[in-house]
Amino acid sequence: MKYGFDNDKYLRIQSEHIKERIAKFGNKLYLELGGKLFDDYHASRVLPGFQPDSKLRMLSQLSDNAEIVIVISALDIEKNKVRQDLGITYDMDVLRLREEFMKRGFLVSSVVVTHYNGQSSADAFREKLSRLGIITYVHYTIEGYPTNVGLIDSDEGFGRNDYVETTRPLVIVTAPGPGSGKMAVCLSQLYNEHKRGIEAGYAKFETFPVWSLPLKHPVNIAYEAATADLNDVNMIDPFHLEAYGKTAINYNRDIEIFPVLNALFEGIYGENPYKSPTDMGVNMVGFCIDDDEVCSEASKNEIIRRYYTALCSMAMGDCNESEVNKIALLMKQAKIDTTYRRTTVAARERAEKSGVPCSAIELADGTIITAETGSLLGPSAALILNAIKHLAGIDHAIKLIPQVMIEPIQFTKINYLRSRNPRLHTDEVLVALSVLSTRDENCRRALEKLPELNGCQVHSTVMLGEVDHKIFKKLGVGLTCDPVRKVKK
Numbered sequence: 001m002k003y004g005f006d007n008d009k010y011l012r013i014q015s016e017h018i019k020e021r022i023a024k025f026g027n028k029l030y031l032e033l034g035g036k037l038f039d040d041y042h043a044s045r046v047l048p049g050f051q052p053d054s055k056l057r058m059l060s061q062l063s064d065n066a067e068i069v070i071v072i073s074a075l076d077i078e079k080n081k082v083r084q085d086l087g088i089t090y091d092m093d094v095l096r097l098r099e100e101f102m103k104r105g106f107l108v109s110s111v112v113v114t115h116y117n118g119q120s121s122a123d124a125f126r127e128k129l130s131r132l133g134i135i136t137y138v139h140y141t142i143e144g145y146p147t148n149v150g151l152i153d154s155d156e157g158f159g160r161n162d163y164v165e166t167t168r169p170l171v172i173v174t175a176p177g178p179g180s181g182k183m184a185v186c187l188s189q190l191y192n193e194h195k196r197g198i199e200a201g202y203a204k205f206e207t208f209p210v211w212s213l214p215l216k217h218p219v220n221i222a223y224e225a226a227t228a229d230l231n232d233v234n235m236i237d238p239f240h241l242e243a244y245g246k247t248a249i250n251y252n253r254d255i256e257i258f259p260v261l262n263a264l265f266e267g268i269y270g271e272n273p274y275k276s277p278t279d280m281g282v283n284m285v286g287f288c289i290d291d292d293e294v295c296s297e298a299s300k301n302e303i304i305r306r307y308y309t310a311l312c313s314m315a316m317g318d319c320n321e322s323e324v325n326k327i328a329l330l331m332k333q334a335k336i337d338t339t340y341r342r343t344t345v346a347a348r349e350r351a352e353k354s355g356v357p358c359s360a361i362e363l364a365d366g367t368i369i370t371a372e373t374g375s376l377l378g379p380s381a382a383l384i385l386n387a388i389k390h391l392a393g394i395d396h397a398i399k400l401i402p403q404v405m406i407e408p409i410q411f412t413k414i415n416y417l418r419s420r421n422p423r424l425h426t427d428e429v430l431v432a433l434s435v436l437s438t439r440d441e442n443c444r445r446a447l448e449k450l451p452e453l454n455g456c457q458v459h460s461t462v463m464l465g466e467v468d469h470k471i472f473k474k475l476g477v478g479l480t481c482d483p484v485r486k487v488k489k
Contacts (some may be wrong), residue, residue, distance in 0.1 A: 068109065
């Protein structure tokens with residue numbers, strides 16, 4: 001895998017700026033955490049070299065003085081919004097996040113349900129948390145938010161929200177995904193802390209968009225593609241341009257909310273310590289990219305990956321056409337189409353010749369390997385075997401898993417487990433290969449090549465099942481699928 005991002009440098013300079021911001025506001029800082037804390041796979045895909053848990057490792061140094069508040073929108077609870085990277089709903093992810101944070105020594109003090117308007121699904125979730133001994137608060141939808149500053153900055157606006165009890169100097173506000181209302185929770189707390197005589201500060205720990213990169217840089221376009229369902233739009237920060245005469249990139253929701261933050265800080269401190277939304281953030285990502293070409297290529301692949309994900313979601317009835325159209329427009333802005341992804345072209349060419357579902361993988365050296373559905377293996381399982389045989393220098397004609405071993409597995413699947421598909425999935429093939437590796441040198445050599453698939457790109461001409469999706473994810477492979485269902489025979 002080619003790296004284009006210096007993760008060690010990022011950990012060092014980002015942590016330095018976080019500490020400076022904490023010192024600036026004294027004993028109470030609300031730190032909004034943009035993006036995922038310990039599983040930021042989007043960042044690791046568009047910035048090869050970025051570690052998914054970088055933010056967590058950084059903040060772990062402050063865990064004794066920090067507590068975490070998890071935010072979830074009642075709207076996301078109501079529509080059972082799913083985290084695409086994990087395949088679980090946002091409400092389930094709240095519990096997962098809490099458990100993971102606590103395992104790592106963090107205090108998780110409470111959960112805040114935002115955009116609350118008496119939704120029954122949100123009430124049921126709060127009751128569930130209460131039974132688990134988890135403190136919950138509600139923040140209400142404010143009419144005219146975020147433009148109606150007079151109402152927002154009043155007892156009928158933020159003052160109506162529950163006051164979130166906190167005990168530590170640093171309060172990290174995070175959520176399962178974007179659009180949950182993290183910033184509004186922080187601002188509401190500033191208002192309510194001030195009413196109680198506590199002068200608190202606010203900062204935003206974010207990754208995207210990268211303010212120091214151009215507006216139409218592939219890394220920033222990839223962020224827009226990732227948040228297409230939220231209609232987020234990257235734009236030049238007008239406040240920053242006016243204050244400093246310098247171009248900085250932010251996104252619409254931060255720019256829209258800035259007048260609210262400005263009014264709040266003026267009410268609390270007499271003046272706003274931030275002159276722009278960009279000033280609010282702590283984001284050193286752009287200064288840690290050491291190979292722009294590698295990150296640009298990875299980002300372009302991510303834009304296309306998001307496009308195929310949206311297409312497949314629409315085919316399953318889980319998203320609308322506007323999301324697909326928006327990402328299609330972003331591809332044009334990045335000057336790419338689906339043929340930019342070499343695996344897409346290779347998989348479709350083989351499918352046209354064979355007439356069956358096919359898949360293709362691009363290895364680190366640019367080699368393209370393809371595979372097709374057979375009577376014994378599905379296209380994903382066959383592809384992995386073909387790829388690791390190539391990497392291990394094993395002749396393609398050699399069968400790593402003999403048919404006499406596959407057939408009994410198929411018999412068990414059909415006759416005992418009542419599966420309709422006799423072909424082996426990726427997990428079943430890897431288990432069989434592991435068993436054989438103890439006495440077969442070729443199997444052992446091939447199995448040892450699995451880590452070399454990390455960072456590779458795969459395309460399938462049909463939508464894959466959950467098992468294959470999970471295996472490719474665990475291997476660190478970027479997967480796309482045509483929005484075509486498998487035909488069961």
